[in-house]
Amino acid sequence: MTRKDQLVSAQLMADYQKLYRTAYSYVRHEQDAMDIVQETAVRAIRSSDQLKDTTSLSAWLMRITVNLSLDWLRQRKRQWTRTEELDEQLPADGQQLPEEQLIRSAEKTGLMELLDQLEERERMVIVLRYFEEYKIGDIAVIMDENVNTTKSRLYRALDKLKVSYQQKLAEI
Amino acid sequence: MNHIFSDEIQREYKQITPPPQLEKLVRQAIRKALWEKRRKTLLAVGRYASVAAAAFLITLTTFANLSPQMAYALGEMAVIGPLAKAVTVREYQDQRNHAEAFLITPQLDPQAVDSLPPEGVEALNQAMEAYTAEMMGEYESLLSQWGEDPYVSVSSAYEIVTDSDTMFSIRVDHSLIMASSRNSCRIFHLDKETGKLLSLSDLFPADSNWEPVLRQEVIRQMEERNASEESDLYFPEQLTEITADQNFYWNEQGELVLVFSEYEVAAGVANMPEFVIPQEILTELKK
Numbered sequence: 001m002t003r004k005d006q007l008v009s010a011q012l013m014a015d016y017q018k019l020y021r022t023a024y025s026y027v028r029h030e031q032d033a034m035d036i037v038q039e040t041a042v043r044a045i046r047s048s049d050q051l052k053d054t055t056s057l058s059a060w061l062m063r064i065t066v067n068l069s070l071d072w073l074r075q076r077k078r079q080w081t082r083t084e085e086l087d088e089q090l091p092a093d094g095q096q097l098p099e100e101q102l103i104r105s106a107e108k109t110g111l112m113e114l115l116d117q118l119e120e121r122e123r124m125v126i127v128l129r130y131f132e133e134y135k136i137g138d139i140a141v142i143m144d145e146n147v148n149t150t151k152s153r154l155y156r157a158l159d160k161l162k163v164s165y166q167q168k169l170a171e172i
Numbered sequence: 173m174n175h176i177f178s179d180e181i182q183r184e185y186k187q188i189t190p191p192p193q194l195e196k197l198v199r200q201a202i203r204k205a206l207w208e209k210r211r212k213t214l215l216a217v218g219r220y221a222s223v224a225a226a227a228f229l230i231t232l233t234t235f236a237n238l239s240p241q242m243a244y245a246l247g248e249m250a251v252i253g254p255l256a257k258a259v260t261v262r263e264y265q266d267q268r269n270h271a272e273a274f275l276i277t278p279q280l281d282p283q284a285v286d287s288l289p290p291e292g293v294e295a296l297n298q299a300m301e302a303y304t305a306e307m308m309g310e311y312e313s314l315l316s317q318w319g320e321d322p323y324v325s326v327s328s329a330y331e332i333v334t335d336s337d338t339m340f341s342i343r344v345d346h347s348l349i350m351a352s353s354r355n356s357c358r359i360f361h362l363d364k365e366t367g368k369l370l371s372l373s374d375l376f377p378a379d380s381n382w383e384p385v386l387r388q389e390v391i392r393q394m395e396e397r398n399a400s401e402e403s404d405l406y407f408p409e410q411l412t413e414i415t416a417d418q419n420f421y422w423n424e425q426g427e428l429v430l431v432f433s434e435y436e437v438a439a440g441v442a443n444m445p446e447f448v449i450p451q452e453i454l455t456e457l458k459k
Contacts, residue, residue: 003329005209006347006355007443009202013325013349014440016198020190034194038201045205055443111184114177130176131185158176 004048011057012041018132019065025115025127026069036072040064056141059134063142066124073120114161122157129154195323196270203272255335258284259342264308270323273311277304278330278342288340292367296360299369300344303358304328307346314350325349333421338364341421355444356433359419373416375428375458382457387414390430390447394437406438406445428454 016037024033043064051060115123121143128134128142140150258281266273279297282290311326318324327347334341345357361370368374376382394406419431428449432438438445 003331003343003345005206006327006329006345009206009325009327010347010349010355012198012202013195016194017190020194021185021188024188024190025185030191034190034197037190037194038197041198041201042205045202046209057443110178111181114181127185131182 004051004054005045007054007057008044008048008051008061011061012044015058015061016041019061022062022124022127022132023065023069025111025123025131026120027072028112032072036065036068039068043068056138059138059141062128062132062134063144066142069124070120117160118157122153122160125150125154126157126161199270199272199325255280255285255332255340259330259332261330262304264304266311268315271311271315272325273308274327275304275307275311276328276330277301278344280340288362288364289367292362292364292369295367295369296340296342296362299360300342303344303346310348318350323350333359334361336422339370339422340364343419343421354434357419357431357444359421359431361421371416372414372418372420372430375420377458380457383414385453385457386430386449387411389449389453390414390437393447405442408437411437423448427451 019037019040020033023036024030027033027036040061044061051057115126118126124143125139128139129136134142136147136150136154139154140147143150145153259278260281262277262279264273264275264277277300279300280288280293282293282297285293307326307328311324314324315322325348329345329347331343331345332341333343340362341359343357343359345355348354348356362368363370373382391408391411394408394411398404398406398408414430419433421429421431423429430447430449432445432447434440434442434444
């Protein structure tokens with residue numbers, strides 16, 4: 001085992017719960033979130049030799065998890081689309097589309113309701129910043145974009161949530 | 173930090189906890205990936221070096237001597253010099269329920285390094301063996317201390333950090349995972365001319381005041397890093413002494429680098445922090 005493998009392994013064991021939480025906030029399914037974390041471990045070890053800088057290992061692992069979670073969502077969306085095309089019919093009254101079924105199968109709570117109002121990458125930036133407490137610079141690395149893009153994404157997401165809170169208040 | 177969302181929402185997020193089996197599954201995934209990677213590397217090395225038995229060597233054995241090619245494949249060579257290929261490794265592997273150890277001991281093959289003083293080679297090999305024995309001792313003691321089925325994982329790795337005309341330095345890293353992880357290392361230096369194993373204090377004249385000078389420099393760098401980052405990762409007050417056997421190596425620019433264990437002088441996120449000592453300080457100390 002090389003030193004990089006060793007560092008990556010240690011970081012994986014230190015971070016796996018955090019990675020799970022982030023993956024779960026996306027996929028809302030216990031087994032799928034576990035699969036994503038395990039796949040993160042496999043991919044991280046496989047590519048550890050290419051790591052030039054081992055000081056931001058935690059952000060690097062999170063980046064793998066985020067990418068896998070986004071892939072998972074894309075795949076699911078394709079599957080849903082295909083299912084709809086094959087069925088060529090709308091669900092009967094009272095029935096749900098697969099996407100709706102999935103979302104409703106997850107516990108519909110305050111947090112999930114909140115995150116549902118955001119687009120994928122907005123959701124991620126909120127989770128990483130306010131729940132996993134990453135710095136903006138690290139989030140930019142994780143999301144593979146520049147810091148300013150991350151910042152505007154964060155402000156946009158906060159704006160949306162503010163709007164939605166206001167709507168909620170108005171409903172009450 | 174999180175004043176945007178209500179306590180309830182934050183609590184809800186923190187309550188997302190993975191099923192208990194995930195820890196074991198992640199370990200398994202790591203092991204599987206390491207195994208596949210090792211196998212791939214070994215087969216590649218085997219092909220390159222025409223080692224017909226490379227595939228056979230994949231089987232792990234306790235304290236079996238492995239070939240230089242195997243050692244080459246297992247080690248991460250920062251510097252590939254003539255001695256790099258004279259390193260063999262001995263492996264120790266243990267697995268029981270949730271505990272596992274994968275320790276390697278690099279050894280210089282005395283026959284392959286006949287240009288070096290034999291007593292120096294022997295001393296280096298013994299020092300590296302003693303370090304592995306220390307790690308094994310710690311592993312065994314944790315197993316007996318924490319009952320029947322503790323979650324413990326220890327591993328080691330090595331890297332040749334210097335192989336110059338005058339010096340051969342080899343770094344052995346040690347990782348212990350138990351609830352959280354702890355990384356440390358020991359760097360061994362063999363003076364090729366005298367055959368002596370060198371410590372940090374051997375680099376300076378006997379009357380040199382190297383300790384306070386190096387300590388102050390490291391503290392200065394820690395404070396500088398704290399000031400340039402958002403949070404104080406480094407704990408200058410914890411560095412009360414730089415010992416004679418402080419870990420060090422020479423980087424590619426020929427600068428002296430001091431290496432500390434994880435948590436020794438900084439928060440865990442800094443891992444094993446390193447500090448490069450400016451050349452002018454070194455020159456002054458060597459006078």
